[in-house]
Amino acid sequence: MEGDEEPVELEDQSAQETSEPILTGLPEVEDSVFSSSGARIMLPSDRRQHPMVFWLCALLLVTAMLGFINGLDYIDGDSGLINHRRFINMDTRGAAPGSAILLGTVVYEDGSAAPNHIVQVTVKRDDGTIIEKGNTTDENGNYRIEGLDPGVQVLMIANASRGTAQLVQHLVLLNPPPKMTFEPIGFTTIRLTFPSDATFEQESEDGSFINYVPYEAANEKELYDSSAAGLYVMIGVGFSGIALIGIVATVLGYRDGGRGMLRMAAVFVFLSQGPYGSACCLGALAFGLTFALPKVHHD
Structure with a gap:
């Protein structure tokens, strides 16, 4: 009949399909697309x-x-090659006489104020003139002495309120007027410690006089205002x-x-x-x- 179609052979078609290879993964590439040239980046740390x-x-x-x-x-300024006191003393050269002021407080070894103590500075000028200026501490131990010469001078602290006079001598380094300012006066602020009776008995021959001047002169250990060494x-x-x-x-x-x-x-x-x-x-x-x-x- 004209309308009849020939039957499709399903068995042959399925057989053909099963005979074709099935893709189960990516094919292996025999030749690599990229290859190393053997060159490397030389970092600074890798250099010989x-x-x-x-x-x-x-x-x-x-x-x-x-x-x-x-x-x-x-x-530091107190040990080693550099000494703050030496530099400050060099700055005093050429300073005007009477251009230094010494002020501060006197205390006992326990830190309490030392009232009614005499603080005296002896200034010896190049022409041989000797000037002594002093002040008595108030009830809070404060003192102030004006008209002194900058440089190393002799300082004495005396206490006559303990029955017999007790004296202590130091070297003190007085600051010159600052060179970088228009201030005509050099201020030196020092807290002084007055020794106890036990210290007088141990460090003095007669129990009433202690002289620290030779030691301080030999070792450049004068009393000084450490704030003056801020520049150094x-x-x-x-x-x-x-x-x-x-x-x-x-x-x-x-x-x-x-x-x-x-x-x-x-x-x-x-x-x-x-x-x-x-x-x-x-x-x-x-x-x-x-x-x-x-x-x-x-x-």
Whole structure:
């Protein structure tokens, strides 16, 4: 019949379908699209340093430590090479006579106020003139003496209220007028301690007089106003800070192998000075050696 269609052979078609391979995963690529060229990025930390760089950095670190110690010496001012009293005394040269004022309080060893004590300063001028000026402490132990000469003078504290007179002598360093201001007077504020009876018995031959002048003169331990050394403390902080910057610059220069960084480190350690100017000499040497550093070759 014309309308009849030929039957489809389902069995043959299914057989053909089963004979085709089924995709179960991505095909393997035989040749890689990308391949390594063997090149690598050279980081500064991977570079080989010349032995001279190591020894130069060691020199810079040692020099920076000298500068740091120099700064601490300025900050301390009582021990080491730097003495605040010496610097203050040098500033008194050329100061006008009578331009110093001494003020403060007198206390006992237990910290209580020492009223009715005589505080006297003896000034000996270059022409041989001797001037003595004093003041008696009030009920709070306060005293004030004007018209003194800046520099190292002899100070005496006397107490006549204990039956027999008891005297103590010190050297005192009086501040000159500040050079950076228009103030015509130099003020020195000192808290004085009057010894107890037990101290008089131990440190004096007759129990009534203690003389600290020879010891203070031999060891540069005069009584002084520590606030007058504020400028030198700031200088010490500056030296220590510059030395620390030099240490950081040295570490960075060694890590990166940069001669420019090492030169900058040499400049910083040079500015830190060091005891007897040692950092200046070694810093200048290190700066010159940076120009002799060979160029680093890479593999």
